[in-house]
Amino acid sequence: MNKANNTDSVVSQNINTIQFGAKVFNNSKMKKYFSTDVYSSLKKTIEEGKPLDINLANEIAQGMKQWALENGCTHYCHWFQPMTGITAEKHDSFITKKISEDGNVLMEFRGKELIKGEGDGSSFPSGGLRATFEARGYTAWDPTSYAFIKDTTLYIPTVFCSYDGSSLDKKTPLLKSMEALNIQTKRLLKLFGKNVKKVTSSVGPEQEYFLIDKELFKKRKDLIFCNRTLFGAKAPKGQELEDHYYGQIKPRVAEFMKDLDKELWSYGILSKTKHNEVAPCQHEMAPIFTTTNLSADQNQLTMEVMKNVAQKHGMVCILHEKPFAGVNGSGKHNNWSISTDEGENLLEPGNTPEENAQFLLILTAIIKAVDEHQDLLRLSVASRGNDLRLGGNEAPPAIISMFLGDELTSILESIMNGTTYDKKAKQEIKLGIDTLPTFPKDNTDRNRTSPFAFTGNKFEFRSLGSSASISCPNVMINTIVADVFKEFCDELEGAKDFTASLNALIKKTLIKHKRIIFNGDGYSAEWVEEAKKRGLLNLPSTTDALPYYIKDENIALFERHGIYNATEVHARYEIQMEEYAKLVNIEVNTMLDMAEKEIIPACIEYASDMARNFSDFSIIYRNHFGDTADNIPATIAKNIGDLLDKANTMLKALQIGKVEARKISDMTERAKYYTKEVIPVMDELRNACDELEKKVPSKYWPFPTYADILFQV
Ligand code: ADP
Ligand code: MG
Numbered sequence: 279m280n281k282a283n284n285t286d287s288v289v290s291q292n293i294n295t296i297q298f299g300a301k302v303f304n305n306s307k308m309k310k311y312f313s314t315d316v317y318s319s320l321k322k323t324i325e326e327g328k329p330l331d332i333n334l335a336n337e338i339a340q341g342m343k344q345w346a347l348e349n350g351c352t353h354y355c356h357w358f359q360p361m362t363g364i365t366a367e368k369h370d371s372f373i374t375k376k377i378s379e380d381g382n383v384l385m386e387f388r389g390k391e392l393i394k395g396e397g398d399g400s401s402f403p404s405g406g407l408r409a410t411f412e413a414r415g416y417t418a419w420d421p422t423s424y425a426f427i428k429d430t431t432l433y434i435p436t437v438f439c440s441y442d443g444s445s446l447d448k449k450t451p452l453l454k455s456m457e458a459l460n461i462q463t464k465r466l467l468k469l470f471g472k473n474v475k476k477v478t479s480s481v482g483p484e485q486e487y488f489l490i491d492k493e494l495f496k497k498r499k500d501l502i503f504c505n506r507t508l509f510g511a512k513a514p515k516g517q518e519l520e521d522h523y524y525g526q527i528k529p530r531v532a533e534f535m536k537d538l539d540k541e542l543w544s545y546g547i548l549s550k551t552k553h554n555e556v557a558p559c560q561h562e563m564a565p566i567f568t569t570t571n572l573s574a575d576q577n578q579l580t581m582e583v584m585k586n587v588a589q590k591h592g593m594v595c596i597l598h599e600k601p602f603a604g605v606n607g608s609g610k611h612n613n614w615s616i617s618t619d620e621g622e623n624l625l626e627p628g629n630t631p632e633e634n635a636q637f638l639l640i641l642t643a644i645i646k647a648v649d650e651h652q653d654l655l656r657l658s659v660a661s662r663g664n665d666l667r668l669g670g671n672e673a674p675p676a677i678i679s680m681f682l683g684d685e686l687t688s689i690l691e692s693i694m695n696g697t698t699y700d701k702k703a704k705q706e707i708k709l710g711i712d713t714l715p716t717f718p719k720d721n722t723d724r725n726r727t728s729p730f731a732f733t734g735n736k737f738e739f740r741s742l743g744s745s746a747s748i749s750c751p752n753v754m755i756n757t758i759v760a761d762v763f764k765e766f767c768d769e770l771e772g773a774k775d776f777t778a779s780l781n782a783l784i785k786k787t788l789i790k791h792k793r794i795i796f797n798g799d800g801y802s803a804e805w806v807e808e809a810k811k812r813g814l815l816n817l818p819s820t821t822d823a824l825p826y827y828i829k830d831e832n833i834a835l836f837e838r839h840g841i842y843n844a845t846e847v848h849a850r851y852e853i854q855m856e857e858y859a860k861l862v863n864i865e866v867n868t869m870l871d872m873a874e875k876e877i878i879p880a881c882i883e884y885a886s887d888m889a890r891n892f893s894d895f896s897i898i899y900r901n902h903f904g905d906t907a908d909n910i911p912a913t914i915a916k917n918i919g920d921l922l923d924k925a926n927t928m929l930k931a932l933q934i935g936k937v938e939a940r941k942i943s944d945m946t947e948r949a950k951y952y953t954k955e956v957i958p959v960m961d962e963l964r965n966a967c968d969e970l971e972k973k974v975p976s977k978y979w980p981f982p983t984y985a986d987i988l989f990q991v
Contacts, residue, residue, distance in 0.1 A: 299546035301349075303342055303425040311341030324422050325619070326476060335389025342425060343372065343387035346432035353431040354387060356395040356417035358438040359448040361404075361853050363747040365578050366438075368395070369431055392434065393419050404446055404849060415440050420449060423575045426545055435575050444846055448749035451841050452571055455756035458839035462763035463616060463624070469770055470636045474618040479756055482567030482736075483577045484551075486608035486744050487584055488559050488596040489531060491990050494982045495594040499876075503868045504861075505598040505745075506663070508960070509877065511968040512604045513985035517557050525554045531561065534591045538563065541583045547576045556672075557605035558988040567613055567736075570756070574749045577610075581745070599663035599743040600670075602984060603964075607667035608744035614755055615736040616640075626735040635780060638693070642784045643766055644737065645680060647758040648730055649794035651835075652678040652815045653826035654758060655730070655739070658751040660820040660854070662861040664743035669818060671801045674729035674741050676823075677809045677816045679796040681728030687795060694788050727800030757841050764838075820858050821953045825946070827851040855949045859939075862952040866936050869960060873929050876980035877967050878922065884978040885918045914973075921970045928963035935959050 299306075308317050316337050323330045346354065355369040372385035395417045404415075417436035425434045438447035445451055456479055463477040495501050500508040527535065535552045542549040548566035555562050563580070567573065581597055588595035600607035616624045627637050648655065655678050659668075669675040682690070691697075729741045742751055766783065773779035793812040798805060809816060817823040826832065828851050836842040842850070892911040935956040942948040971979060 298543045301427045301544045302546040303345060304546055307345055308341070311345050312337065316341075320421065330393075330421055332389070332393070335393050337389075339387045339389045339392040342392065342432065342434075343385065346387075346427060347372070347385060349427055351427055351430050351432045354391070355431050355433055356419075356436040357433045358417050358436045359574075359578060359747060359749065360438060361446060361448065361850060362857060363448065363745075363749075365582070367431075367433070370395075395436065404440070404853075415446050420453065420571070422453070422569070423572050424546065426579075444849075445842075448747050449571070449574070451753045451846075452574060452749045452756075454841045455753045455760070455839070456570055458760040458841065459616065459756040459763075462760040462767065465767040465771075466639070466763045467618070467624075467636075469767065469776070472618075474620055474622075476619040477616060477624075478619070479570045479614060479616050479752065480567045481570045481573040481748060481752060482565060482613040483573060483742075483748050484562055484564040484611040484613070485577065485580060485584075486555055486560060486562045486610065488557070488598075488601050488608065489534060489561060489588055489593045490559055490596060490987050492589070492592050492594050494987050494990060498981045499872055500868050501594075501596075501601075504865050505596055506601045506666075507603070507984070508865060508869045509872060509964055509967045509971070510603060510984045511971040513983070513988055515558075515985075515989070517605050520556075522554050522558050522560070523556045527552075527554060527561075530591065530593070534587060534593065535561070535563075537590065538584060538587045541587055542580060545576070545579060545583070547580060549580075555606070555608075557602070557607075560606065560608065567615070570614075570748075570752050574747060574752065577748050597745040599661070599745060600666035602988065604984075605988070606672040607663075607670070609667065609673055609740065610742040610744050610746060610748065612739040612742050612748055612751055612755075613733070613736045614739060614752065616759075623735050625732075625737065635777075638784055639766065639780065640763075641686075641690075641732075642787050643762040644759055645794060646787050646791045647755075647762045648678065648680050649791040650762075651754065651758040651832075652794070653817070653823070653829070654754045654832060655741070655751070656815065656817050657823040657826050658754040659741040659743060659746065660817075660823040661743055661746060662820060662858050662865075663745060664741075665819050667743065668741060674727060675800050675806065675809075675816075676818045677800075677806065677814050678729050678741075678794075679800065679809065679814065680794050681731035681797055682795055683732065684797060686732065687797060690788055690792070690795075693785055694792065728796070729800070753841065757835065757839055760839055761835055819953050821855070821946075821950045824851055824854055824858075827854075852945060856945045859945055859949040859952055862949075862956060863936070863939070866932060866939075866956060866960065869963060870929065870932060870936070872981075873925060873963060873967060877970065878925060878929070880978050880980045881918060881922055881925075881970050881974055884974050885915060885922075887978075888914060917973060918970070921966055921973070925963060925966040925970065928959060928966055931959045932956070932963055 303311075305321075308320065312320065316334050319331055319334055320338065343354075351372070353369040353371045355367045357365060357367050360366050370391075372387050373383045374386045376384040376386075378384055415438055417438050420435050420437050423435035425432060427433065435449075437445065437450045437453070439445055439450065459479055460477045464474060467474055467477070490501075498507065500506065531554075539549050539552070542563075542565070548568070549563055550566045551562070551564040553562055554560070563584075565573075565576065565580070568576070584595040584597070597608065599609070618624070624636070624640055628634050656676065667673045669677075726740070729739065731738045731740065737755075739751060739755065742748065769783060770776065770779055793814065796805065796809075806816065817826075827847055833842075833844045833847050836847060837844070889911060896911070939948055939951050939956055942951055971983065976983070
C-alpha cells in the first residue's frame with residue numbers, strides 16, 4: 279500500500295470512531311435490516327421515484343423498529359416542515375396494550391404507521407387551506423430522506439398534507455419541483471441524444487451563525503424574544519480590522535465546532551468546512567452538497583443541532599439574519615447544480631462541441647429563468663430578518679442579478695454579436711460545431727456582492743437568510759428552470775435543422791435577457807441606479823416582495839408544473855404576510871417593554887444620582903473655592919434630558935403605532951402598515967436609546983452591551 283492510501287484509511291478510521299451515520303437509517307442499515315427483495319424495491323422507489331409497494335411497508339416498518347429498539351428508542355415520530363419553516367414533530371411510543379407472558383409490554387410499529395400518520399394540524403397555519411370542520415392533516419413518509427434517531431425517538435421525515443391533498447408543508451412542493459425539473463431536463467438531454475434515467479438537483483448550503491455567551495443572552499429580553507438585539511450602541515471595536523474572517527478559532531468555539539462535527543457526522547451530515555466569519559462571534563459551517571430534498575432536511579437538523587450543542591457549551595447559537603446592528607448579519611449561500619444519474623454535472627462547461635452546445639443552452643435557459651422570475655427569487659428569501667440584511671453592504675442587494683464572470687460573459691457577448699471571442703486566437707464560436715473555448719475560471723468569482731453567481735460548475739444563490747429553510751428558494755429555482763427548459767424543448771423538439779434552431783434560440787434569448795447579467799459591485803449606489811435603468815426589480819422589503827406570489831402568471835407557472843394550485847399559493851402568501859406582521863408586533867412589544875421598564879428608568883436613576891451627588895459636591899466646592907465656571911451638571915442634565923425626551927416621544931409614538939396596526943384587520947394591509955409607519959418609529963426610538971447608552975455609565979445600563987457580548991466568547 280502506498281503512502282497516500284495509508285493516509286486515506288487513517289482519516290476514514292478517525293471518522294469511523296466518531297461513528298459516521300450511526301444515528302441514521304441509511305443504505306447500510308437498510309441492507310442489514312431488510313431482505314434483499316425489500317431493499318432493492320425500496321432503492322428503486324428512492325432512485326427512480328417509483329411509488330412504494332404498500333405490501334413492503336410492513337416489512338420496512340419491522341426493520342426500522344428493530345434498529346430503533348436496538349438503539350434505545352421508545353418512541354417514533356413523523357417529522358415535518360409546516361409552512362412557517364420550522365420543523366414539527368409529534369411523538370408516539372411503540373408500546374401496545376399487549377403484554378407478553380413474562381409481563382413485558384410489546385412494542386409494535388406497523389406499515390401503516392410508518393407510511394401515514396394522522397394528527398390534529400389545526401394549530402399550524404394553513405392560510406385557509408383546511409376548512410375548520412376538517413382540521414386534521416396527515417403526514418406521509420418521504421422515503422427519499424433517511425429516518426434518524428434523536429434521543430430516544432425514531433424520526434421519520436414526512437410530507438404534511440390536508441385531506442383534499444393540498445400541501446401544508448415545505449417538503450411536498452420541493453419534491454414536486456425536483457420532479458418537474460427531472461421531467462424537463464430529461465427532455466432537454468434527449469435533444470442531445472442522451473437517455474438518462476434521472477436528473478436531480480443538488481444543494482450545498484453554507485450556514486452562518488453567531489455564538490454568544492448564554493449568561494449574557496439571558497440578560498437581554500430582545501435576544502430572548504426576538505433572537506436579535508433591538509437596541510445597542512456600537513462597541514469601540516467592530517469588524518473594521520477584518521481580523522475575524524478566517525481568523526484563529528478561539529478554544530471555546532473550537533470545542534463547540536468539534537462537538538458539532540461529531541453530532542452532524544453521526545446524523546450522516548457531511549459537515550466539511552468550518553471557519554470564523556466576518557463579524558466578531560460569527561462563524562460558518564458548510565456541508566458537502568447532496569440531493570436538494572435531503573439537503574433541506576439536513577439543514578433543518580443542522581440548525582437544531584447547532585443550537586443544542588451550543589447550549590452544552592454554555593453558549594447560545596443565534597441564527598437570526600441580523601442579531602447586531604453595525605456588524606455583518608448571517609446568510610446561507612445556496613450552491614445549486616443539476617446532475618444526471620450517470621454522474622454528469624450539467625453546469626460543468628464541456629470539452630466537446632455537443633457538450634459545448636448543451637452547456638450553453640442550459641446556461642441560457644437559467645439566464646432567462648432568473649431574468650423572467652426575479653420576483654419569485656426575491657420573495658423566496660423574504661423575511662423580516664432578511665430585510666435587515668439585504669442591501670446593507672454586507673449581503674447582496676434586494677435587486678436580483680447574475681454574475682457570470684468576465685470570461686464567460688465575453689463568450690456570451692461574442693455569440694450575441696457574432697464576433698470573435700478571443701482576439702488573439704480569432705476564435706468565433708459556432709455552437710454545436712466548435713468546442714467551447716477553454717476559458718480560465720474567473721478569479722472574480724470571489725465577487726461576493728452578486729445574488730446569483732456562477733462559480734465554475736454551480737450557481738450560488740446568496741440572498742438566503744441564515745434562519746430560513748432552503749426549501750422555498752429551491753422550489754423557485756427548480757420550477758423556473760424547468761419552465762424555461764420546457765419552453766426550449768417545445769421549440770427545439772420539432773426543429774428541422776436542430777443546430778441552426780439551437781443557435782438562433784440561444785442568440786435571441788441572450789439578447790433579450792442579458793440585462794440580468796452584472797459582474798460589477800452589487801453593493802454600490804451606482805448599481806441601484808443602473809439596475810433601475812435596466813428595468814430590474816428592486817423590492818426592499820418583504821411586504822414589497824410577497825404580493826408577486828399571487829400574480830396570475832406566477833400562479834399559472836406553478837400550476838403548469840403541478841407545484842401549487844392557486845389556493846396553495848394564496849395560502850403561502852397569507853401565511854408569510856401574517857408571520858411578518860406577528861414578528862414586527864413581537865419586536866414592538868419587546869422594545870416598548872425594554873425602553874419603558876429598563877432603559878428610561880436606568881437613565882433617570884443616573885440623572886438623579888448625578889444631580890444629587892453633584893449638588894453635594896458643588897456645596898463642598900463652593901464652600902472652599904467659590905463657584906465653578908462651568909455648570910457641568912446642567913450640561914449633562916440637558917444632554918440626558920433631551921435624549922430622554924426624544925426617547926419618550928418615540929415611545930409614545932410607537933405605542934400609538936402598535937394600537938393602530940392592530941386595528942387593521944386585513945393582514946396584508948397590517949403588514950404594510952408595519953413596514954411604512956411602525957418600523958421607522960422603532961428605528962428612531964432605538965437611535966435615541968443608543969445615544970443614551972453612550973452617555974450613561976456602564977454600571978447603570980440595565981443589560982449587557984455590544985462590547986460585553988461580542989468580545990466575550
Ligand atoms: P465558498 O465559501 O467559496 O462559497 P465553500 O467551500 O464554503 O465555498 O462552500 C461551497 C459549497 O458548495 C459546499 O457546500 C459544497 O459542497 C457545495 N458545492 C460544491 N460543488 C457543488 C455542486 N456541483 N453542486 C452543489 N453544490 C456544490
Ligand atoms: Mg459561498
